[in-house]
Amino acid sequence: MAAVAVAVAAEWQLLHDRYYRKLEIYSMQWGRMDLARHRVACAPFGGPIAAIRDDSKIVQLYAESARRKLHIFNSAGVPLASAAWDRPGGRLVGMAWTDDQSLVCVVQDGTVYFYNLRAELSAPQFSMGKECFEQGVVECVFWGNGMICLTEDRQIFCVPDFKNPKPCKLADPGIEEYPLCVAVIEPQYTMSGNVEVLLGVGDYVLAVEEDGVQQLGIGVGPLQKMAVSHNGKYLATFTHDGRLLVITTDFSRIISEYNCESALPPEQIAWCGLDSVLLYWDEMLLMVGPRGNPVRYLYDEPIRLVPECDGVRILSNSYMEFIQRVPDSTVSIFQIGSTSPAALLYDALDHFDRRSAKADENLRLIRSSLPEAVEACIDAAGHEFDVSRQRTLLRAASYGWAFCSHFPQDRDRFQEMCKTLRVLNAVRNHEIGIPLSIQQYKVLTAPVLIGRLVNANHHLVALRISEYLNLNPEVVLMHWACSKITASPAIQDAALLEILLDKLKLCKGISYAAIAAHADNTGRRKLAALLVDHEPRSSKQVPLLLSIGEEDTALLKATESGDTDLVYLVLFHIWQKKPALDFFGTINARPLARDLFITYARFYKHEFLKDFFLSTGRLQDVAFLLLKESWDLEKNPMASKGGSPLHGPRIRLIEQAQKLFSETKEHTFESKAAEEHAKLLRLQHELEVSTKQAIFVGSSISDTIRTCIVLGNHRAAMRVRAEFKVSEKRWYWLKAFALATVRDWDALEKFSKEKRPPGGYKPFVEACIDANEKAEALKYIPKLAEPRERSEAYARIGMAKEAADAASQAKDSELFGRLKLTLAQNAAASSIFDTLRDRLSFQGVY
Template sequence: MSSVSVAAEWEQLHDRFYRKPELYSLQWGGARMDLARHRVACAPFGGPVAAIRDDSKIVQLFAESARRKLLIFSSSGHPLASAAWDRPGGRLVGMAWSDDLLLHCLVQDGSLYRYNIRAELVGPPVSLGKECFEQGVAECVFWGNGVVAITESNQIFCVPDFKNPRPCKLADPGIDEFPLCVAVIEPQYTMSGAVEVLLGVGDYVLAVEEDGVQQLGVGIGPLQRMAVSQNGKYLATFTHDGRLLVIPTDFSRIIFEYTCESALPPEQIAWCGLDSVLLYWDEMLLMVGPHGEPVCYYYDEPIKLIPECDGVRILSNSSMEFLQRVPDSTVSIFGIGSMSPAALLYDALDHFDKRSAKADENLRLIHSSLPEAIEACIDAAGHEFDISRQRTLLRAASYGRAFCSQFPRERFQEMCKVLRVLNAVRNHEIGTPLSIQQYKMLTAPVLIGRLINANQHLLALRISEYLKLNPEVVIMHWACEKITASPAIPDAVLLEQLLDKLKLCKGISYAAIAAHADNSGRRKLAAMLVDHELQPSKQVPLLLSIGEEDTALVKATESGDTDLVYLVLFHIWQTKPALDFFGTINARPLARDLFVTYARSYKHEFLKDFFLSTGRLQDVAFLLLKESWEFEKNPMASRGSPLHGPRIRLIEQAQKLFSETKEHNFEARAAEEQAKLLRLQHELEVSTKQAIFMDSSISDTIRTCIVLGNHRAAMKVKTEFKVSEKRWYWLKAFALATVRDWEGLEKFSKEKRPPGGYKPFVEACIEADEKAEALKYIPKLAEPRERSEAYARIGMAKEAADAASQDKDSELFGRLKQTLAQNTATSSIFDTLRDRLSFQGVY
């Protein structure tokens, strides 16, 4: 194809060229489509087209059904889905596609309905609030992920983010008449980070945000139409007197102005990239740039302008076109009279194909600029929609590479790869006419997501494999759709079909697909699928959701993950009767032990039921004892009946359980005595009106009784607990010494000969630092050693030495001398005795 024939398709706007290739000839699936009688929403990035018949237009009943439908087509006019449009809430105010390809339809009462690409309603409608419902929506403006609604009362409501649809009310603009035009600056382009609404009011513009209203551009209006540029920096406006103004969104100056032939406001106004503005009146499309005469295009049918990041798609009843600025690389090659290196390289290929020597002449001319020429050919190929022209440009680049070894081959390969993907999705059956710039901005993973949402799984899988992307998302979506679309296929057959494809992707989540099968009412298939899941963390929760508790518990215990085991335990605990739960966990040691560990801390009653059901009476008894210890921390626990107090009752219950097992006789006796002691101590506190007995030992109880002078109570404790006479003497002696009742102590010592001797009396007196009292009992000690040591403790060296000499114990002599060595007289006493007893060399 010659450069002249290519450039002949272009239109020049000052020093820039624009082209408008036809992307598709539209058939609309054989249906009759008239854009003039439909509300139309077109998704950016070559997305689908949604249409609903405009109820404000006259309907010819013989031509079509009176019942309105939501129709969804690809950009090539291929029907994708349809559904009856019977939404309540009044007339349709507006509709638009969000970034994630959900169609949002706003009706008069402020209800926002959402549809997917298959015309299925997604979730319940979102309401813009009671106030919006009462006033009624008059107009709305959508942007990528939100909507602004203006009510009949000139109040503004907004949903800033469709993914988190929380409506809010903006500041009151304070106007009585409905604005002449409305535009929105998206949150990402405003200083505040919140949406800003521009209202054309009178001869100025109101900038409305959530927290205030600002008046801008006084004297610039009245404005009839407004359009914000793709980057949010510029505003194209059409005034009441037929002028097109381009100004910054802060209204600081007028960038350029153009006076149109008609003051009639255009039906549509849109930006074509950032280089020009399009205005559409009936049958005429005017393209205005900052310099030079505008370009006119004429149509004999209605059109819809669809702004893209690098141009505008033009939808008509019969075709889809793309108006864009011709890329610089393309101009350098196909521009009329161009002598650029890229044009010469392209021409050299043509001469080479004709076997002309001029090919070598061209290459010699551009030898130093060959890398630049190759890059331009590759870049121009990327911007072409015509496949034959792509091929020719890439051949020219490849031809140049043969003479330029330093040019990176990866650049050429990458462009070939991108073009294969773009050509595949541009196919009429797929109908996604992405330009290369749109493709780079959209990214390959998002494109694949759009393909699978349109059920183009095979193409999505091939592109994923070709670009070396993980095909898991494609295969998972296909599997879920296969399950939904195959209700009549038996579970076993469908499982084989699914596994045949799922095994292509290692590490795929069978659990997610099984969850979809369960949600689709195919629980058996879900159970069969989840058995192939390798990750217990995904497998176990799903098994629980489909009622396979036993299998879930087995998988959880096999994994060794205690968190998973607890997840299953708590689920079964809540869903099964107690006895069934006990039977389930008792057969599995890990689950049983984890349950017991948890219940010991938080669920004593339930744990007691478990132990009783499994015959572990001693464990129940230990739990009862633990509960009684908890009561010990509560000072109120000692109050009440001595027989029926909570602590005593728990210990008595524990004693009964211990007594039923032969292995726990000791624990049974200990519990019995503990309960008996608590009862007795409680009686003592009641009688003495002093809370000093509870939880003390038997010895302390006896000692306290004697200290208080209640010898009868002390004797009762001794008798009840069979305290030995020897221990009794020790306890009473020390108790009497504590209260310094020396007369009582002496009287006690004379009641009868103490069973263990008089040592308790000596020790009690010495402990009380009463040497005189101690001397009453030391001589009564039976053993010389004991007398000697007692004398030594109260500092009576001579008596200690005399007693030691009676024992004739050399070791005792040495120890006593060392103890009393600080006294010289004492040392001489021991030396004299040593000589007398001949203990030479002993110490």
């Protein structure tokens, strides 16, 4: 393979001690395109090309239309889309591609337009502001997802991020003449984290930021052209006297200097990696390195330089070329006269194919270095654009690999490179037109590449790559489905649904809801409803059903999911859109929805809930709501004030509840209780008015009677007793305790003698003991009919002998033991109980 190596190396150019190669990637497919007559924007990473006729050029008669068009091509010149350019706002000032491959176009009045790959306006347009509109934009410099604009008044405006376009004004550079050249250092490479604009002014450079201006490099200028390296550390400049200076961006030192022998500034200047700089004049491209003589390339047609992270793409009317530094692994194999292990391995494969014994000789020479040789062949294959050369290098790696004693790591590397090259070769096809190098591919990453294929509608290739690399194909299939819906207005919904489902089933867990949302946005609501029915996740399905007007289905899906948050989402949506009766009918058929609505409405929408219960015939539930409202009024502080206007509403609410309860046979008790409650409130209200004391409302019948007696209003107490048919036994208890509360012992005694109490004298005993009046209690304890009651009463006031005598009369062993425990601390009492124990023989108690 020596002849092959010579042929390969013959294409290289030596720049001092480093080789460079210029590869022809594509023959352009765009026909009679003349770059000299067009403004052109090329996206990095092998991205698309946008072209629009330069309005400063004279229109050639009969050669082209007078109407300007925006054309978009892939990197091979294959047309992707075109659209008439009729944007108002003056001439086109700047045009560039963003990181997500949106085309940004800036016109003279500061209006910014965005186009997608189909030449359609995508994101909303915005303005750079009033000052840009009034002064006019003269020049734009772009980077990644941002840009700066210079106005005729030499002011600088910046958009740091197109995803959130908020123009801001940088510091006033304070210059009287327009700068000779402009460059930017991206925010990621500055200390402040903000963009830094470099202006070539006079014999120095101004570094302009948002908060200040700094003068740099005094004496290096005047500078005619500037270009910042990819890592933001170096600045390539062309001076007024024809020198190329490479300077650090802080202007602390000059890295290299070369006299170009021409004071005419180049049309373009671009970094080729970090090792050399390209300068283009009409018909000549000059490559200058840190040392040694430059390399010259001649062109007979205009070109555009497109910097990449590892080289420069060169676009001409006829070709797309790529110039880069030759990788070290490639040099070690193909350099003329190379005796490196990789070169010998590559040569050994040739001998093996020709069945020459020299193959074995080569292998013996490099046996100790075989792993390094295999790695070099694999690496060199990755950097090749020629498919046959890739195969040969990989075959050489595989051949050497068979003789390696330790190969598992090499196997993984080999397989990974094969996968990578298959992906790269697929996207390099001129129909796809993405000429990525392996280094660019690593920086871009496979998911981003797939996203770009999808945006260019190369869905099949994107799907195959996703499957091949074991990546989730959801993004590809979703974009395909949305594009299919948009592009198929004539296909019936059922037929289109079948086509979509046939492909979407390839990806488990795909979001049918998102596709259905797109169908709804394009006006195909029926298709959207059919699609969303296949969405397994209720959290995505239900909101979309609501948005397309399928409320009943949404409620069904939400209740079936059991997710109460989703059910509430549907409830509130229907609540706002439907009349009340329709809403009630809808939720009443769904028990879960109905119960959740009732739970919510109990706290926040009482009146609406009452309407719901009335409409569904649940009168008792309305009544309970009315009672709750009355209780809420009772908790209100106003309810405690005598004569409060809240008593009336409470009574009316209870009466309404009583009326509703009375209409159902099952709630007779509730009806009677509500009636009694209303009557009690009225009477209590009257008592508060007559006594001018707000102490009755809200209390029970017993407390009302007790309070009346305590206040000495016996007539009112008798009235309450009569109104609510309080039993005589209960009456005695209430009055006895009330009299004891006010310590009216004479009245208590008089009351006990009016007639024999119906329940005995126990109420009088209890009232006196509770009031801690032993003497008064002794008046009534002897009158207790039951010995047990007398014994317990005596014990409570500490009279042990009397308690023991009463207990002995009761002949109750259990009572005897309990009383002894009660009076255990009293030694005399214990002695009395021991004596009685012996007398009565209550041995078993102890």
